[in-house]
Amino acid sequence: RTRAWKFELAALAVETGLEITVCHFPPGTSKWNRIEHRLFSHITMNWRGRPLTSHEVIVNSIAATTTHTGLTVRAELDTALYETGVRISDGQLNTLPLSRHDWHGDWNYTLHPQEHRRDGVLPIPPQNEAGPGRDWLTHPALTGIPHEQWDSLVTELAAARAAQRETDLQQRRGGDRQKTPAAGLYTGRRPGLTLVDRLLATILYQRFKLPQVVIAPLFTVTPVTLNRAISQTRRLLHDIGHAIEPAETQLATLDDLTDLTTHLGIPKPEIKTASY
Known part of the structure; x- marks a missing residue:
């Protein structure tokens, strides 16, 4: 029911051209809902003792x-x-096209009037590539990793992540999978970040000390999602024995990142972020 609610609200946003913001009351707090006091309570009193025998x-x-x-x-x-x-x-x-708010994004979110695939079928992005518009973050001056070593690191990290994921799934299943997935098929929840996105976010956090709340909008995810991705990636990097070298420059804002890339001569698109 909650899925259909969001899905149809997204269609209404496109139809009207309006941004629709939803703020749910937390469970058990309906007594603070003004509609409960100013409308529903009076309706209840008005039909009290009256048999509701028909729609009319x-x-x-x-x-x-x-x-x-x-x-x-x-x-x-x-x-x-x-x-x-x-x-x-x-x-x-x-x-x-849903943006979750910083405070309790599961209760508070905005649906934007953007066309989206009603059938919901979108290809899963390649895990060995950065997400759209984020290739500039893979520049060696930012990652501290030469191009010739970058691909091998991503490959090694992908193998470690696949092994870790299969181990986690095996523990949840209580045994081995009964059917091997087809080649190229990603089972389970659709990944919100590619493997390279996760690695880049971890590098920005560990190498430049850029706060996670600043990094999250750059990857169009919530800070909670980013924190989980960075924690998982740090464990994988530890498992394969790779250490991220800290940079001499520490960053605090996206403006600092922009200034650094300009100073290093790294071509990049305009940084556009989404609010979550």
Whole structure:
């Protein structure tokens, strides 16, 4: 139900051209919901003791609700037919133009009026490449790793991550998988960050001491997601025996990163970030 809610709100945002921001009340806090006090409670009192025997009785009882402070209610019966049993897949959910807010992004988020694939089928990006518009972060002056060593590091890291992931899945299953996945098929949840994205974020954090809350918008993920990705990547780097060399320059903001790349002569696109 919550998936369908977000999916249809995204369609409404596209239809109206409006940004739609949703702020849910946390569980168990409906007593602070103004609508509960100013509307629903009066409707309940108005039809108290009245048998709700038909749609007409229900709608008329709601519409007849008034208060001495001026409350009036408009109610109509929606006679449209709606399909039941609709399921929104992970792929469809992942394509939604949704930005989670910094504070409790699971409760507070904004849907943008951007066209998206209604079927939700998008190719999974190659894990050995940076995400769109982030190739400039792989420059040796930023990573501290020569080009000829970068590919081998990514390959070694990918093997370690695949082994670790299979071990984790095996523990959850309680045994080996019964069916080997087809070549190139990524099973499980769609990865939000490529392997190279994870490595680049870890380098920015460890090499330049750039705060994670600053890095997260650069990769269009929440700080919580980024923190988890960096922690996992640091463990993998430790397992393969690779240490990230700290840089002489420490960064605190994206402006600092921009100034550094300009000083180093690294061509890059304009840094565009998303709020989460």
